[in-house]
Amino acid sequence: MLDQVHLLLDGDRRALARLLTAVENEREGVETTLAALYPHTGRAWVIGITGAPGTGKSSLVTALAKAYRTRGESVGILAVDPTSPFTGGAILGDRIRMRDLAGDKNIFIRSMATRGSLGGLSRATRDAIRVLDAAGFQRILVETVGAGQSEIDIVRAAHTTLVIEAPGLGDDVQAIKAGILEIADVLVINKADRPGVEHTARALKSMLELGHPASRVQSVNHHGQMIPTATPAINKIPDFWLPPIIRTVAIENQGVDEVVNAIETHRTHLSQAGKIEELEDQHIQIELVERLREHLLRDFFHDLPPETFAQAVAQIRARTKAPQTAVQELLALRGVNVAK
């Protein structure tokens, strides 16, 4: 497996693809390989792209990738789609929109299904990002469909998160998902060629104002794009980042440079005064807790006779034992005392 590390660092694309498979499969020994790669990571800027189905995430990823290639930067892309909970299979169709990126050796595209793993999507995605990072890709674009856990997971691995909206998807403040403010560093209204953009823009803007009551968001017209600017008072708050709202027509590369600039501005913002270290510390804390939880659980079940577990389930169902008591007893078997 350590040969794999050398091949990967030498730019061998098949070794890269195979290592990504090993990560997805949780193949035995992959942790050792990832640990060996770790010193070679930390150079890429990781950009999460999330939003409802069909808003144009893959189209925007393609446009962004082209923009970065024009600037001479290499691009790794992870397109994550859900695994069917009924069959365990998945159709991964994001490449359909990415055909313009074919044939460029400085782009690597990988489709991933969420699968159902103890470590969760976050672990597989995070490890895949690290593999692309070690392979030398400077920008890593991670597309996840904005539904439930996956968008939260991506925020825990990305430096800058883009939330994509499109007109006509239920534009009132209620319909725009709560929590968007917590995850969005940049808000993109794609399909700005479609009717209803104004409406979506207004809804997002009032959402921002609700989220930041102190802020009075103003818009300025910049190259035909309405870009909100905070009042000077807000801008003087050193830790404050107000997500810009940017309109794009991804399939025509419109507004894409503005998105690239917004990502750069966010990067500069984070680079100031230790904010990037703070963000990375947060990510690492979450990662360590997740990894510990996973190992402790795996270890716990490894040593637990399945009958003992089944018996506890039966007792709880029969109401002869409370779940709280069962957990205390199961842990006591391992010498862990949680009785209070």
Added chain:
Amino acid sequence: MNTAIRVLIAKPGLDGHDRGAKVIARALRDAGMEVIYTGLRQTPEMIAEAALQEDVSIVGLSILSGAHMALVPRIRQVMDENNLNDVPLLIGGIIPDEDIPALKEMGVAAVFGPGTSTEEIVSSIHGLLATQE
């Protein structure tokens, strides 16, 4: 381990009908596979690149245009040039019986005509992967 069979379904050539390809993609998903679907008009280079990046175990081609005798050897060649010799090619579509021996000669593992049941395709993939191990 948390494995899944990964399959690339590609439509090379110029015909614009992907209904068949989509039916197969759904059937393979329903059989628990991860199907990377790349859309219409894929060049041999695009197919090989996607197969490599996605690290698929199988490449399935849907060809309705009648151009299979020209397309298949070229795709096989580009895949081999990319060290994908060990990735079998399956072909579905309208393929006259008399072409099948020549296609197999070119390294195609199986050919499925219009009447093939999806179960047959699924079990053929399982069979191919089992012999590879």
